[in-house]
Amino acid sequence: MGTVGIKDVAERAGVSVGTVSNALNRPGSVRSSTRAKVERAMVELGFVRNESARQLRAGKSRLLAYVVPDVGNPFFTDIARGAEGVAQAAGLALVLCDADSERDREDGFLELLLEQRVHGVLITPIDAANPRLVALADRGVPVVLVDRVAAPGDILCSVGVDDVEGGRLAAEHLIAQGHERIAFVGSPNAMPQVADRYRGAVDATREGADGEILLLDSQRLDVESGRLAAQRLLGIPERRRPTAAFCANDLLALGMLQALTGQGHVVPDEIALVGYDDIEFAAAAAVPLSSVRQPRRELGRLAVTLLLDDAGREGGHQHEHPVLRPELVVRASSSTPPLVALRRGLP
Amino acid sequence: MGTVGIKDVAERAGVSVGTVSNALNRPGSVRSSTRAKVERAMVELGFVRNESARQLRAGKSRLLAYVVPDVGNPFFTDIARGAEGVAQAAGLALVLCDADSERDREDGFLELLLEQRVHGVLITPIDAANPRLVALADRGVPVVLVDRVAAPGDILCSVGVDDVEGGRLAAEHLIAQGHERIAFVGSPNAMPQVADRYRGAVDATREGADGEILLLDSQRLDVESGRLAAQRLLGIPERRRPTAAFCANDLLALGMLQALTGQGHVVPDEIALVGYDDIEFAAAAAVPLSSVRQPRRELGRLAVTLLLDDAGREGGHQHEHPVLRPELVVRASSSTPPLVALRRGLP
DNA sequence: CCGGAAAGTTGAAACGATTCAACTGATCCC
């Protein structure tokens, strides 16, 4: 009574295996009375199609994978949500692979996915220069880099958000609120995304003329690092201390917020904060956090769309690199209250 | 130049396909000089094993899936982290499937996983009575229910946390802090986990004699619902208003915290808060949140361990239903400050 | 240097679904 195959169904229904297969894949081409017989047999025997066998013949599976560096970060799960919708509409299932910030895991997944002959791979790579990515593409598995602005030599599709613009938006906003000394919290050297945000902020202060940016380097982008950054900020003598901080992501900003208010400093009066990503918890903070919102779901949707296009064409697929625009969401953490504004001589 | 198969490798290396397969799966049984030849051929041709074909023969894949109701909830991703470790050690890869709280999606994934003949399925089901779960197990796919305390008729493995105990811990703590009117925020009717937490809290007040519980029903367990619950709480005349709220999860508690402080109410002086799950953002809130911590990673590890045990035995596998103990983490949101304690006549 | 055990290698037969050219009957029209 091992497993029920198409053959058992055929026998039971008194037809050939070809007919069962047709009933399954091209129902229209089978006389309805026959189809009924087959369907009944399938139910009676509890038949479940063996996807491995189908794949073996088809050469491709119906799985789409999104390899993320950290499933714990709501930013990525939101992208996944967006991607899932489009994937499902195309008859593909999206599964998530969590590399947990480890290259080895990421490599392990890529290897597995290649062996599985998955339909396609979305990935926010720990290192976009990983040769496995190109190897995958060479073997005919469409790959799309997610949350990545194309670099010159890129030969893969990618979707990204204009982080320079995002950094600029945040800094311009803070300057408009009257801040002249602004801290940037993050690690521009570790991640290109962060480098861009930093650059955008620096550009804005250059143009604004009377702003300056202080870099508070923070290797990791998590809540704990935010708390530490707050300590360092408070260690600066008050005369020279920045009156605002722009954080490379919301986790950092939340950490700072906690440390600052925990020590009696009022946000935004003493120190204004702007985060990045606009995760759900940003709005839910005790002092709702201003943040640069990335169109996450759109990013996911777009990524799958590109991937399907790539998979669709035979060979000649032009790789694309769309870049979306971020948007500043202003909340209490950076809205200068009237009194403070007056003190700073703002309109 | 289509795809490179084991046959091409065999030809190139001047051996038979059987030998290539052996070199791949039982390297010890192949003379090392032969193995070297084979390996070289594989590299030269860029051979990648076709997992579908292997599966077809083996009857089972090396994929483990965890079907979650909501990847956006850090609680589940932490469980996944725990699970991943054990899975990897066993040579299996764990993928996440996000049902997004929709039954149809969940069903879709289960169907797919069955067709893929996955090695096993972990699931935190939207509805544990879903017949597909048992169907899966009947077809020989090990299934483990996660975050589920076994109900009498259960014929699947499960791992859970004692939510009655968790509810009790939270309520006892609040009572010890001098609170006599306590609100429970959540939807005991929709989810058994929440029902248990509620029951534990009610039990505690019964025994504590001078406590009482007010149920603030909230269908969903997200931040937005928490904000709404806060409104309803504040709508109660102050004389009769609870002085503490125990929320069915941290998202609710964070929502309440935001709404309360946003309207000038001081937590914990006026209203104390306790959440559930102890997600990372709980500690990072502006008023750090007390919460009942569930051993999430341990839950994940245990689930995979059970699953592997189930998969290992031939037929006679005793289903197990371990239940772990939660732990209360007290932070500022429910620590009665000295002055208030004095007013309430506490030691 | 022989016999036999051990080690290494071979190749054909699975695994289960899909495909497709060939076949079978109907149906229709002149």
Add this chain to the structure above:
DNA sequence: GGGATCAGTTGAATCGTTTCAACTTTCCGG
């Protein structure tokens, strides 16, 4: 009635790997 057409149906070949009984080679003690 004969030929053409068409809708359904058939079953053998195929996908790429694993398995395993049979075979060959190597090794060793006597």
